Amino acid sequence: MAEKDPIEVFQFYNAMRNRKCDHHETTHLIGVILTPLMFQVMNEQRPFDIDGYRSLLKKYKTRNPDKLFDQLLGENESDSDE
Numbered sequence: 001m002a003e004k005d006p007i008e009v010f011q012f013y014n015a016m017r018n019r020k021c022d023h024h025e026t027t028h029l030i031g032v033i034l035t036p037l038m039f040q041v042m043n044e045q046r047p048f049d050i051d052g053y054r055s056l057l058k059k060y061k062t063r064n065p066d067k068l069f070d071q072l073l074g075e076n077e078s079d080s081d082e
Contacts, residue, residue, distance in 0.1 A: 006050065006053070006054050006057075008053075008054045008057035008058055008061075009030060009057060011057070011058075011061055012029075012030065012033075012057040012058075012060065012061040013026055013030065015061040015062065016029060016061070016065050016068075019064070019065050020065075021065040025065065026065075028069075029060075029065065029068055029069065029072070030057075032069065032072045032073070033053065033056050033057060033060065033072060034053065037049050037052060037053055056075075060072065
């Protein structure tokens with residue numbers, strides 16, 4: 001992560017690694033956060049929500065990685081109900 005931009009990705013990555021989450025799993029968690037936002041860009045022709053991305057990374061960096069995947073999937077499903 002040479003650029004560390006946005007810094008929240010770097011912070012999230014380090015937080016998960018410090019919680020004994022391996023590199024592969026950590027990158028998947030970042031992808032689960034990023035994917036719905038990218039879907040909005042492609043499917044709904046909306047600009048990328050960088051502030052929302054940063055907010056989600058901050059929100060979830062303190063969570064237990066063992067439970068995080070399910071929490072993220074639950075959040076993404078509730079977003080699709082709107």
